[in-house]
Amino acid sequence: MLNRVDDNIFEVPMGHQKGMRVPGRIFISDKLLTQVEPGTIDQVANVATLPGIVKYSMAMPDAHLGYGFPIGGVAAFREDGGVISPGGVGFDINCGVRMLRTDLFAKDAVPMISSLVDDLFHDVPSGVGAKGRLRVSEHELDEVFTRGAAWAVEAGYGVPEDLEHCEENGFMEGGKPDQVSLKARKRGRPQLGTLGSGNHFLEIQRVDRIFDDGLARRFGLSEGQITVMIHCGSRGAGHQICTDHLQVLSRAVRKYGIELPDKQLACAPLGTPEAESYFGAMAAAANYAWANRQIISAWTREVFERHFPGASLDLVYDIAHNVAKVEEHSVDGTMERLVVHRKGATRAFGPGRREIPQAYRDLGQPVIIPGSMGTPSYVLCGGEGAMRLTFGSACHGAGRIMSRTQAKKIYGGSEVKEALMRRGIKVMATHPKMLSEEAPEVYKPSDEVVEVVDQLNIARKVARVVPLGVSKG
DNA sequence: ATGTCC
Numbered sequence: 001m002l003n004r005v006d007d008n009i010f011e012v013p014m015g016h017q018k019g020m021r022v023p024g025r026i027f028i029s030d031k032l033l034t035q036v037e038p039g040t041i042d043q044v045a046n047v048a049t050l051p052g053i054v055k056y057s058m059a060m061p062d063a064h065l066g067y068g069f070p071i072g073g074v075a076a077f078r079e080d081g082g083v084i085s086p087g088g089v090g091f092d093i094n095c096g097v098r099m100l101r102t103d104l105f106a107k108d109a110v111p112m113i114s115s116l117v118d119d120l121f122h123d124v125p126s127g128v129g130a131k132g133r134l135r136v137s138e139h140e141l142d143e144v145f146t147r148g149a150a151w152a153v154e155a156g157y158g159v160p161e162d163l164e165h166c167e168e169n170g171f172m173e174g175g176k177p178d179q180v181s182l183k184a185r186k187r188g189r190p191q192l193g194t195l196g197s198g199n200h201f202l203e204i205q206r207v208d209r210i211f212d213d214g215l216a217r218r219f220g221l222s223e224g225q226i227t228v229m230i231h232c233g234s235r236g237a238g239h240q241i242c243t244d245h246l247q248v249l250s251r252a253v254r255k256y257g258i259e260l261p262d263k264q265l266a267c268a269p270l271g272t273p274e275a276e277s278y279f280g281a282m283a284a285a286a287n288y289a290w291a292n293r294q295i296i297s298a299w300t301r302e303v304f305e306r307h308f309p310g311a312s313l314d315l316v317y318d319i320a321h322n323v324a325k326v327e328e329h330s331v332d333g334t335m336e337r338l339v340v341h342r343k344g345a346t347r348a349f350g351p352g353r354r355e356i357p358q359a360y361r362d363l364g365q366p367v368i369i370p371g372s373m374g375t376p377s378y379v380l381c382g383g384e385g386a387m388r389l390t391f392g393s394a395c396h397g398a399g400r401i402m403s404r405t406q407a408k409k410i411y412g413g414s415e416v417k418e419a420l421m422r423r424g425i426k427v428m429a430t431h432p433k434m435l436s437e438e439a440p441e442v443y444k445p446s447d448e449v450v451e452v453v454d455q456l457n458i459a460r461k462v463a464r465v466v467p468l469g470v471s472k473g
Numbered sequence: 474a475t476g477t478c479c
Contacts, residue, residue, distance in 0.1 A: 092474040129476045
């Protein structure tokens with residue numbers, strides 16, 4: 001069914017599915033491959049049938065079933081003849097993660113973890129449908145959609161240096177508020193500055209291992225240091241934008257006569273009004289998510305300031321893992337402009353790319369890969385393998401191995417909480433069922449997933465962090 | 474992921 005290309009590289013052959021324009025490629029170890037559902041491989045093949053796809057339909061080692069495209073999927077389309085598809089980005093547009101480093105060390109912070117988590121849980125609203133502490137005006141919401149984290153910094157949430165340590169400097173060009181429906185605005189307006197639910201979290205961590213001394217120094221990380229990770233996205237706004245535009249693009253599929261093996265791959269040819277409209281709305285949602293993470297960072301800093309007056313929380317980096325971008329890549333020796341869809345995949349550009357903020361341009365893009373609740377997270381640095389193999393992309397996390405429904409049957413919320421407590425990890429959640437759905441056991445081991453991208457030099461391991469306290473939706 | 478089905 002799959003052909004081995006190399007260690008950690010498998011091919012989905014053209015014969016897997018009728019209409020494939022390119023083969024599929026799955027970057028994964030033999031061991032992790034045994035945990036990938038057949039449906040995920042079929043989705044990789046389905047994506048390969050889309051017009052204008054370049055080289056391969058790809059999946060990362062954390063791949064699992066998604067809407068149309070697999071989560072952990074990467075697909076690039078040429079500007080001339082290609083398409084854009086909301087399924088290739090996902091419902092939570094610019095779901096992403098940022099890491100802040102403190103100047104505190106474990107010995108000082110550990111006695112305060114419980115109180116820190118209580119305050120973070122209180123000060124950063126979370127949960128399904130959670131509303132935030134701030135009420136932005138309609139005009140401010142437009143600014144959020146067009147200028148993302150840059151708006152948030154100007155509004156007093158953070159410092160300009162934060163923007164110099166974000167992918168895209170904290171906002172994407174091309175966000176079009178006029179392509180965002182009234183319904184999406186209505187959902188998004190009260191939710192700015194909220195964490196959300198599911199696998200989203202706000203976590204206090206300790207750096208427990210350094211793999212690359214030089215890179216760790218440049219990222220400002222050392223063993224025993226306390227870090228904070230914020231994982232969230234564009235909330236109801238992004239979800240509604242995806243829903244709205246899926247309808248538009250479903251009509252476009254008929255209008256432009258595109259044949260699809262799965263309705264969930266709804267898309268529009270690049271350059272058409274439908275494609276432009278989705279891109280503008282998607283960029284607006286991406287900017288909302290960057291503003292959201294920026295505001296949450298400011299409130300996190302306030303909580304730390306109350307516990308440790310004068311403590312610093314500097315942004316190491318902020319990455320998107322659900323977004324489509326126009327980028328230039330080398331395709332068989334010539335540079336081409338492509339629309340790269342990453343869904344549950346992070347950009348992992350190697351050294352020198354102009355898109356990487358100045359602070360890290362000579363090193364490569366920092367890649368932050370959160371583990372599941374209670375398991376280690378990793379900081380890596382984009383490498384040459386990513387540029388050669390994956391259009392500059394790496395995996396985004398551990399990846400589920402069972403459904404939420406199944407997880408709830410097996411694991412009880414209070415048991416999960418107690419088990420974590422015994423390991424010295426304090427967890428606060430809005431609902432116990434969230435803890436059963438997010439039990440560490442329902443995810444692939446993050447270590448094994450990270451090992452694959454490290455071995456292929458897609459991204460090199462820099463540091464590993466372990467959780468001390470978590471606030472969840 | 475998500476006012477987990479207007």
